[in-house]
Amino acid sequence: MHPVMKPALRRGWRDRETVQFGMTPAHAQTLGPMDPATGDFLDLLNGTRGLPLLREEGRRMRLTAGHVDTLLARLTRAGLVDDARGGGPAADALRARTDVLRRLRPDLAALSLTTAEPGAALARLAARRALRVQVRGAGRVGAPLASALSAAGVGEIDVRDVGRVEPWDVAPGGLPAESLGQRRETAARAAVRRAAPDHPPRRTHSPGSGSGTGTGAQDPGLSLVILTPRDDVAVHAPDPAEAEPLMTSGTPHLYAGVVEGTGVVGPLVLPGESGCARCLHLDRGDRDPAWPQLTAQWRCARARRTGACDLTLATAVAGLAAAHALAFLDGESPSSTGTRWEVSAPGLNWHARPVRPHPACGCGAADRPKQEHSSTGGEARATMAVQRPSTERRRKAGATRPTGTWRAHV
Numbered sequence: 001m002h003p004v005m006k007p008a009l010r011r012g013w014r015d016r017e018t019v020q021f022g023m024t025p026a027h028a029q030t031l032g033p034m035d036p037a038t039g040d041f042l043d044l045l046n047g048t049r050g051l052p053l054l055r056e057e058g059r060r061m062r063l064t065a066g067h068v069d070t071l072l073a074r075l076t077r078a079g080l081v082d083d084a085r086g087g088g089p090a091a092d093a094l095r096a097r098t099d100v101l102r103r104l105r106p107d108l109a110a111l112s113l114t115t116a117e118p119g120a121a122l123a124r125l126a127a128r129r130a131l132r133v134q135v136r137g138a139g140r141v142g143a144p145l146a147s148a149l150s151a152a153g154v155g156e157i158d159v160r161d162v163g164r165v166e167p168w169d170v171a172p173g174g175l176p177a178e179s180l181g182q183r184r185e186t187a188a189r190a191a192v193r194r195a196a197p198d199h200p201p202r203r204t205h206s207p208g209s210g211s212g213t214g215t216g217a218q219d220p221g222l223s224l225v226i227l228t229p230r231d232d233v234a235v236h237a238p239d240p241a242e243a244e245p246l247m248t249s250g251t252p253h254l255y256a257g258v259v260e261g262t263g264v265v266g267p268l269v270l271p272g273e274s275g276c277a278r279c280l281h282l283d284r285g286d287r288d289p290a291w292p293q294l295t296a297q298w299r300c301a302r303a304r305r306t307g308a309c310d311l312t313l314a315t316a317v318a319g320l321a322a323a324h325a326l327a328f329l330d331g332e333s334p335s336s337t338g339t340r341w342e343v344s345a346p347g348l349n350w351h352a353r354p355v356r357p358h359p360a361c362g363c364g365a366a367d368r369p370k371q372e373h374s375s376t377g378g379e380a381r382a383t384m385a386v387q388r389p390s391t392e393r394r395r396k397a398g399a400t401r402p403t404g405t406w407r408a409h410v
Protein backbone atom coordinates (compact mmCIF):
# COMPACT_ATOMS: atom_id res chain seq x y z
CA MET A 1 0.00 0.00 0.00
CA HIS A 2 1.14 3.53 -0.87
CA PRO A 3 -1.01 5.69 1.41
CA VAL A 4 -2.20 9.06 0.21
CA MET A 5 -4.39 11.44 2.19
CA LYS A 6 -7.56 11.83 0.17
CA PRO A 7 -7.13 15.13 -1.61
CA ALA A 8 -10.88 15.71 -1.77
CA LEU A 9 -11.08 16.88 1.84
CA ARG A 10 -9.64 20.25 2.81
CA ARG A 11 -7.59 20.20 5.97
CA GLY A 12 -7.72 22.77 8.75
CA TRP A 13 -6.63 22.97 12.37
CA ARG A 14 -9.47 23.58 14.79
CA ASP A 15 -6.93 24.20 17.59
CA ARG A 16 -3.30 23.33 18.26
CA GLU A 17 -3.93 19.61 18.35
CA THR A 18 -7.13 18.91 16.47
CA VAL A 19 -7.24 18.70 12.73
CA GLN A 20 -10.46 18.78 10.71
CA PHE A 21 -10.69 17.03 7.38
CA GLY A 22 -13.37 18.37 5.07
CA MET A 23 -15.72 21.34 5.22
CA THR A 24 -19.22 20.01 4.81
CA PRO A 25 -21.29 18.24 7.49
CA ALA A 26 -21.85 15.23 5.26
CA HIS A 27 -18.21 14.22 5.01
CA ALA A 28 -16.12 16.26 7.44
CA GLN A 29 -14.49 14.72 10.49
CA THR A 30 -11.96 15.65 13.10
CA LEU A 31 -8.88 13.87 14.35
CA GLY A 32 -7.01 14.51 17.55
CA PRO A 33 -5.15 14.94 19.76
CA MET A 34 -2.29 15.24 17.33
CA ASP A 35 1.23 16.42 18.08
CA PRO A 36 3.11 18.63 15.58
CA ALA A 37 5.37 15.78 14.41
CA THR A 38 2.38 13.62 13.57
CA GLY A 39 0.81 16.58 11.80
CA ASP A 40 3.95 16.96 9.70
CA PHE A 41 3.94 13.25 9.02
CA LEU A 42 0.56 13.57 7.28
CA ASP A 43 2.30 15.54 4.54
CA LEU A 44 4.37 12.46 3.72
CA LEU A 45 1.21 10.55 2.86
CA ASN A 46 1.13 11.57 -0.78
CA GLY A 47 1.19 8.20 -2.48
CA THR A 48 4.89 8.14 -3.29
CA ARG A 49 6.00 6.07 -0.29
CA GLY A 50 5.25 2.51 0.75
CA LEU A 51 4.95 1.41 4.38
CA PRO A 52 8.63 0.54 4.98
CA LEU A 53 9.78 3.93 3.75
CA LEU A 54 7.09 5.69 5.77
CA ARG A 55 8.22 3.92 8.96
CA GLU A 56 11.78 4.96 8.21
CA GLU A 57 10.78 8.58 7.65
CA GLY A 58 8.73 8.38 10.84
CA ARG A 59 11.75 7.26 12.81
CA ARG A 60 13.64 10.27 11.51
CA MET A 61 10.84 12.43 12.89
CA ARG A 62 11.01 10.56 16.22
CA LEU A 63 7.82 8.67 15.61
CA THR A 64 8.02 4.98 16.41
CA ALA A 65 7.02 2.37 13.86
CA GLY A 66 4.15 1.44 16.16
CA HIS A 67 2.94 5.03 16.20
CA VAL A 68 3.10 5.23 12.41
CA ASP A 69 1.19 1.96 12.03
CA THR A 70 -1.48 3.00 14.53
CA LEU A 71 -1.91 6.37 12.87
CA LEU A 72 -2.26 4.78 9.44
CA ALA A 73 -4.74 2.25 10.77
CA ARG A 74 -6.84 5.01 12.31
CA LEU A 75 -6.74 7.16 9.20
CA THR A 76 -7.66 4.16 7.08
CA ARG A 77 -10.55 3.19 9.34
CA ALA A 78 -11.80 6.75 9.15
CA GLY A 79 -11.79 6.52 5.35
CA LEU A 80 -9.27 9.35 5.04
CA VAL A 81 -6.57 7.43 3.24
CA ASP A 82 -6.44 6.13 -0.29
CA ASP A 83 -3.97 3.70 -1.80
CA ALA A 84 -2.14 5.20 -4.76
CA ARG A 85 -1.64 1.74 -6.22
CA GLY A 86 -4.73 -0.14 -5.00
CA GLY A 87 -8.07 -1.08 -6.47
CA GLY A 88 -7.22 -4.26 -8.34
CA PRO A 89 -6.53 -5.09 -11.99
CA ALA A 90 -9.37 -2.99 -13.48
CA ALA A 91 -8.16 0.02 -11.50
CA ASP A 92 -4.60 -0.63 -12.70
CA ALA A 93 -5.84 -0.65 -16.30
CA LEU A 94 -7.65 2.63 -15.77
CA ARG A 95 -4.60 4.11 -14.04
CA ALA A 96 -2.74 3.62 -17.30
CA ARG A 97 -5.36 5.69 -19.14
CA THR A 98 -4.10 9.08 -18.09
CA ASP A 99 -6.38 10.89 -20.55
CA VAL A 100 -9.48 9.39 -18.93
CA LEU A 101 -8.22 9.95 -15.41
CA ARG A 102 -7.36 13.57 -16.06
CA ARG A 103 -10.86 14.22 -17.34
CA LEU A 104 -12.50 12.32 -14.48
CA ARG A 105 -10.25 13.57 -11.68
CA PRO A 106 -13.06 15.46 -9.89
CA ASP A 107 -15.32 12.42 -10.19
CA LEU A 108 -12.64 10.20 -8.71
CA ALA A 109 -12.18 12.64 -5.85
CA ALA A 110 -15.94 12.60 -5.26
CA LEU A 111 -15.94 8.81 -5.19
CA SER A 112 -13.18 8.88 -2.60
CA LEU A 113 -15.65 10.58 -0.26
CA THR A 114 -18.22 7.82 -0.48
CA THR A 115 -15.82 4.90 -0.33
CA ALA A 116 -13.90 4.07 2.82
CA GLU A 117 -11.39 1.44 1.80
CA PRO A 118 -8.11 2.49 0.20
CA GLY A 119 -8.24 1.95 -3.56
CA ALA A 120 -12.02 1.60 -3.65
CA ALA A 121 -12.69 4.91 -5.40
CA LEU A 122 -10.67 4.01 -8.47
CA ALA A 123 -12.05 0.48 -8.38
CA ARG A 124 -15.57 1.91 -8.58
CA LEU A 125 -14.68 4.27 -11.37
CA ALA A 126 -13.17 1.35 -13.26
CA ALA A 127 -16.22 -0.81 -12.58
CA ARG A 128 -18.47 1.77 -14.25
CA ARG A 129 -16.73 1.05 -17.52
CA ALA A 130 -18.09 -2.48 -17.59
CA LEU A 131 -21.72 -1.45 -16.96
CA ARG A 132 -24.56 -1.26 -19.46
CA VAL A 133 -27.47 1.11 -18.99
CA GLN A 134 -30.47 1.69 -21.21
CA VAL A 135 -32.17 5.08 -21.41
CA ARG A 136 -35.67 5.06 -22.91
CA GLY A 137 -36.62 8.45 -24.23
CA ALA A 138 -34.28 11.00 -25.79
CA GLY A 139 -36.01 14.28 -25.09
CA ARG A 140 -34.94 17.20 -22.91
CA VAL A 141 -34.40 14.93 -19.93
CA GLY A 142 -33.32 11.63 -21.47
CA ALA A 143 -30.62 12.83 -23.85
CA PRO A 144 -28.72 15.04 -21.36
CA LEU A 145 -29.08 12.31 -18.73
CA ALA A 146 -27.61 9.70 -21.08
CA SER A 147 -24.74 12.06 -21.92
CA ALA A 148 -24.06 12.71 -18.23
CA LEU A 149 -23.84 9.01 -17.45
CA SER A 150 -21.55 8.48 -20.40
CA ALA A 151 -19.34 11.37 -19.34
CA ALA A 152 -19.21 9.98 -15.80
CA GLY A 153 -17.61 6.82 -17.08
CA VAL A 154 -20.47 4.35 -17.55
CA GLY A 155 -19.26 2.00 -20.26
CA GLU A 156 -22.30 1.63 -22.43
CA ILE A 157 -25.40 3.76 -22.69
CA ASP A 158 -28.04 2.42 -25.00
CA VAL A 159 -30.53 5.15 -25.84
CA ARG A 160 -33.90 4.15 -27.25
CA ASP A 161 -36.49 6.38 -28.82
CA VAL A 162 -38.58 6.80 -31.92
CA GLY A 163 -39.13 9.62 -34.37
CA ARG A 164 -36.93 12.46 -35.43
CA VAL A 165 -35.39 15.37 -33.58
CA GLU A 166 -37.82 18.28 -33.24
CA PRO A 167 -36.72 21.85 -32.47
CA TRP A 168 -37.97 21.58 -28.88
CA ASP A 169 -35.86 18.47 -28.20
CA VAL A 170 -32.67 20.50 -28.44
CA ALA A 171 -31.01 20.93 -25.04
CA PRO A 172 -27.52 21.64 -23.67
CA GLY A 173 -25.69 18.37 -23.19
CA GLY A 174 -28.44 16.57 -25.05
CA LEU A 175 -29.50 16.76 -28.67
CA PRO A 176 -27.72 19.59 -30.51
CA ALA A 177 -29.34 21.99 -32.96
CA GLU A 178 -27.37 20.36 -35.78
CA SER A 179 -29.26 17.13 -35.22
CA LEU A 180 -32.65 18.59 -36.20
CA GLY A 181 -34.47 16.14 -38.41
CA GLN A 182 -32.16 13.22 -37.61
CA ARG A 183 -33.48 10.10 -35.97
CA ARG A 184 -33.70 10.82 -32.25
CA GLU A 185 -32.01 7.58 -31.34
CA THR A 186 -29.08 8.18 -33.68
CA ALA A 187 -28.62 11.78 -32.53
CA ALA A 188 -28.77 10.80 -28.85
CA ARG A 189 -26.21 8.03 -29.30
CA ALA A 190 -23.91 10.51 -31.01
CA ALA A 191 -24.32 12.89 -28.05
CA VAL A 192 -23.46 10.04 -25.69
CA ARG A 193 -20.27 9.32 -27.63
CA ARG A 194 -19.28 12.97 -27.67
CA ALA A 195 -19.68 13.15 -23.90
CA ALA A 196 -16.88 10.64 -23.38
CA PRO A 197 -14.42 11.15 -26.22
CA ASP A 198 -11.78 9.04 -24.51
CA HIS A 199 -14.01 6.01 -24.31
CA PRO A 200 -13.30 2.98 -26.49
CA PRO A 201 -15.78 2.34 -29.33
CA ARG A 202 -18.98 0.85 -28.06
CA ARG A 203 -20.46 -2.42 -29.04
CA THR A 204 -22.98 -2.04 -31.82
CA HIS A 205 -26.41 -3.56 -31.63
CA SER A 206 -28.29 -5.23 -34.39
CA PRO A 207 -30.83 -2.81 -35.86
CA GLY A 208 -33.64 -5.28 -35.28
CA SER A 209 -33.12 -5.44 -31.53
CA GLY A 210 -36.00 -3.10 -30.88
CA SER A 211 -35.95 0.62 -31.29
CA GLY A 212 -39.15 1.70 -29.61
CA THR A 213 -39.51 3.19 -26.19
CA GLY A 214 -41.95 0.44 -25.40
CA THR A 215 -41.43 -3.07 -24.23
CA GLY A 216 -38.61 -4.48 -26.27
CA ALA A 217 -36.84 -7.74 -25.64
CA GLN A 218 -35.06 -7.54 -22.34
CA ASP A 219 -31.32 -7.69 -22.36
CA PRO A 220 -29.99 -9.61 -19.37
CA GLY A 221 -26.79 -7.58 -19.44
CA LEU A 222 -28.44 -4.33 -18.42
CA SER A 223 -27.56 -3.06 -14.96
CA LEU A 224 -30.27 -0.41 -15.04
CA VAL A 225 -33.00 0.92 -17.31
CA ILE A 226 -33.93 4.58 -17.03
CA LEU A 227 -37.34 5.64 -18.25
CA THR A 228 -37.40 9.27 -19.36
CA PRO A 229 -40.58 9.56 -21.40
CA ARG A 230 -41.14 12.65 -23.50
CA ASP A 231 -44.84 12.19 -22.89
CA ASP A 232 -45.89 13.96 -19.69
CA VAL A 233 -48.69 11.51 -18.87
CA ALA A 234 -46.11 8.73 -18.74
CA VAL A 235 -44.08 10.85 -16.32
CA HIS A 236 -47.00 11.57 -14.02
CA ALA A 237 -48.65 8.17 -14.20
CA PRO A 238 -46.08 5.60 -15.32
CA ASP A 239 -47.77 2.77 -17.16
CA PRO A 240 -47.42 -0.51 -15.22
CA ALA A 241 -47.77 -2.48 -18.46
CA GLU A 242 -44.68 -0.87 -19.92
CA ALA A 243 -42.62 -1.87 -16.89
CA GLU A 244 -43.95 -5.43 -16.89
CA PRO A 245 -41.02 -7.00 -18.81
CA LEU A 246 -38.60 -5.18 -16.52
CA MET A 247 -40.43 -6.52 -13.47
CA THR A 248 -40.44 -10.03 -14.90
CA SER A 249 -36.74 -9.99 -15.70
CA GLY A 250 -35.93 -8.38 -12.34
CA THR A 251 -34.30 -5.37 -14.01
CA PRO A 252 -33.88 -2.32 -11.75
CA HIS A 253 -35.37 0.78 -13.34
CA LEU A 254 -35.55 4.47 -12.58
CA TYR A 255 -38.14 7.02 -13.65
CA ALA A 256 -37.42 10.67 -14.41
CA GLY A 257 -39.14 13.44 -16.30
CA VAL A 258 -41.00 16.72 -16.27
CA VAL A 259 -44.76 17.11 -16.20
CA GLU A 260 -46.59 20.44 -16.20
CA GLY A 261 -43.92 22.40 -14.37
CA THR A 262 -43.08 19.59 -11.95
CA GLY A 263 -39.81 17.70 -12.18
CA VAL A 264 -39.82 14.07 -11.09
CA VAL A 265 -36.88 11.86 -10.12
CA GLY A 266 -37.82 8.37 -9.06
CA PRO A 267 -38.85 5.94 -8.03
CA LEU A 268 -35.91 3.65 -8.47
CA VAL A 269 -37.66 0.31 -8.65
CA LEU A 270 -35.92 -2.79 -7.39
CA PRO A 271 -38.41 -5.42 -8.55
CA GLY A 272 -39.87 -7.29 -5.63
CA GLU A 273 -38.17 -5.06 -3.09
CA SER A 274 -39.43 -1.52 -3.55
CA GLY A 275 -42.68 0.01 -4.80
CA CYS A 276 -43.18 -0.24 -8.56
CA ALA A 277 -45.34 1.56 -11.16
CA ARG A 278 -48.29 -0.70 -10.39
CA CYS A 279 -47.88 -0.09 -6.65
CA LEU A 280 -47.98 3.63 -7.39
CA HIS A 281 -51.05 3.26 -9.57
CA LEU A 282 -52.92 1.20 -6.94
CA ASP A 283 -51.90 3.51 -4.10
CA ARG A 284 -53.08 6.58 -5.99
CA GLY A 285 -56.34 4.79 -6.70
CA ASP A 286 -56.81 4.15 -2.98
CA ARG A 287 -56.32 7.82 -2.18
CA ASP A 288 -58.27 9.25 -5.10
CA PRO A 289 -61.21 7.22 -6.42
CA ALA A 290 -61.12 9.22 -9.67
CA TRP A 291 -57.48 8.30 -10.38
CA PRO A 292 -58.19 5.28 -12.66
CA GLN A 293 -60.67 7.13 -14.84
CA LEU A 294 -58.45 10.21 -15.00
CA THR A 295 -55.38 8.26 -16.07
CA ALA A 296 -57.47 6.44 -18.68
CA GLN A 297 -58.58 9.78 -20.12
CA TRP A 298 -55.09 11.27 -20.04
CA ARG A 299 -53.64 8.28 -21.82
CA CYS A 300 -56.37 8.26 -24.48
CA ALA A 301 -55.96 11.95 -25.19
CA ARG A 302 -52.35 11.65 -26.20
CA ALA A 303 -52.86 14.00 -29.07
CA ARG A 304 -49.81 15.51 -30.71
CA ARG A 305 -49.02 18.44 -28.52
CA THR A 306 -46.04 19.96 -26.82
CA GLY A 307 -46.18 19.60 -23.06
CA ALA A 308 -44.97 22.16 -20.56
CA CYS A 309 -41.33 21.47 -19.79
CA ASP A 310 -38.96 24.29 -19.03
CA LEU A 311 -35.39 23.72 -20.00
CA THR A 312 -33.78 24.49 -16.66
CA LEU A 313 -36.09 22.13 -14.81
CA ALA A 314 -35.45 19.41 -17.38
CA THR A 315 -31.70 19.94 -17.00
CA ALA A 316 -31.91 19.75 -13.21
CA VAL A 317 -33.99 16.58 -13.39
CA ALA A 318 -31.57 15.02 -15.87
CA GLY A 319 -28.61 15.79 -13.63
CA LEU A 320 -30.20 14.61 -10.41
CA ALA A 321 -31.60 11.46 -11.99
CA ALA A 322 -28.16 10.68 -13.41
CA ALA A 323 -26.69 11.13 -9.93
CA HIS A 324 -29.24 8.73 -8.44
CA ALA A 325 -28.54 6.25 -11.23
CA LEU A 326 -24.80 6.48 -10.64
CA ALA A 327 -25.17 6.03 -6.90
CA PHE A 328 -27.15 2.86 -7.54
CA LEU A 329 -24.68 1.62 -10.15
CA ASP A 330 -21.84 2.30 -7.72
CA GLY A 331 -23.47 -0.05 -5.24
CA GLU A 332 -25.20 2.45 -2.98
CA SER A 333 -28.83 2.85 -2.07
CA PRO A 334 -29.98 6.28 -3.27
CA SER A 335 -32.98 7.98 -1.68
CA SER A 336 -35.07 7.54 -4.84
CA THR A 337 -35.41 3.84 -4.01
CA GLY A 338 -39.17 3.51 -3.57
CA THR A 339 -39.57 7.30 -3.58
CA ARG A 340 -40.45 9.99 -6.08
CA TRP A 341 -38.57 13.24 -5.60
CA GLU A 342 -40.65 16.07 -6.98
CA VAL A 343 -39.91 19.73 -7.52
CA SER A 344 -42.31 22.33 -8.86
CA ALA A 345 -41.73 25.72 -10.42
CA PRO A 346 -41.54 28.46 -9.30
CA GLY A 347 -40.76 27.60 -5.63
CA LEU A 348 -38.42 24.76 -6.60
CA ASN A 349 -38.44 22.95 -3.27
CA TRP A 350 -37.68 19.28 -3.60
CA HIS A 351 -39.91 16.99 -1.63
CA ALA A 352 -40.19 13.24 -1.35
CA ARG A 353 -43.32 11.25 -2.15
CA PRO A 354 -42.95 7.65 -1.09
CA VAL A 355 -44.13 4.95 -3.50
CA ARG A 356 -45.42 2.45 -0.98
CA PRO A 357 -45.41 -1.22 -1.87
CA HIS A 358 -49.08 -2.10 -2.43
CA PRO A 359 -50.45 -5.36 -1.04
CA ALA A 360 -52.62 -5.89 -4.14
CA CYS A 361 -49.67 -5.54 -6.53
CA GLY A 362 -48.15 -8.77 -7.69
CA CYS A 363 -44.59 -7.48 -7.47
CA GLY A 364 -44.09 -8.81 -3.96
CA ALA A 365 -42.53 -5.68 -2.51
CA ALA A 366 -45.32 -5.43 0.07
CA ASP A 367 -44.56 -8.94 1.32
CA ARG A 368 -41.00 -8.14 2.17
CA PRO A 369 -40.02 -7.26 5.70
CA LYS A 370 -39.20 -3.61 6.27
CA GLN A 371 -35.98 -2.75 4.52
CA GLU A 372 -33.13 -1.14 6.33
CA HIS A 373 -32.64 1.51 3.67
CA SER A 374 -30.94 3.73 6.17
CA SER A 375 -28.31 1.97 8.16
CA THR A 376 -27.20 4.76 10.42
CA GLY A 377 -28.72 3.20 13.49
CA GLY A 378 -26.09 0.66 14.41
CA GLU A 379 -23.12 2.56 13.11
CA ALA A 380 -20.64 2.60 15.93
CA ARG A 381 -17.46 4.51 15.39
CA ALA A 382 -14.60 2.22 16.15
CA THR A 383 -12.05 4.97 15.74
CA MET A 384 -11.59 6.41 19.20
CA ALA A 385 -10.45 9.87 18.34
CA VAL A 386 -12.24 10.42 15.07
CA GLN A 387 -15.32 12.54 15.35
CA ARG A 388 -17.78 13.30 12.63
CA PRO A 389 -19.79 16.45 13.01
CA SER A 390 -22.43 14.96 10.79
CA THR A 391 -25.27 12.92 12.15
CA GLU A 392 -26.60 12.35 8.65
CA ARG A 393 -23.72 10.25 7.55
CA ARG A 394 -24.96 7.13 5.86
CA ARG A 395 -22.02 4.93 5.04
CA LYS A 396 -23.10 1.36 4.98
CA ALA A 397 -20.62 -0.70 6.92
CA GLY A 398 -19.88 -3.91 5.09
CA ALA A 399 -23.28 -3.98 3.42
CA THR A 400 -22.46 -2.55 0.01
CA ARG A 401 -23.34 -4.46 -3.12
CA PRO A 402 -20.67 -5.07 -5.69
CA THR A 403 -21.06 -2.29 -8.25
CA GLY A 404 -23.59 -2.81 -10.99
CA THR A 405 -25.01 -5.96 -9.53
CA TRP A 406 -28.49 -6.46 -8.35
CA ARG A 407 -30.55 -9.56 -8.38
CA ALA A 408 -34.25 -9.76 -7.96
CA HIS A 409 -35.66 -11.71 -5.10
CA VAL A 410 -38.26 -13.86 -6.76
Ligand SMILES: [Zn+2]
Nearest residue numbers: 276279361363
Ligand atom coordinates in the same frame (compact mmCIF):
# COMPACT_ATOMS: atom_id res chain seq x y z
ZN1 LIG B 1 -45.58 -3.31 -7.16
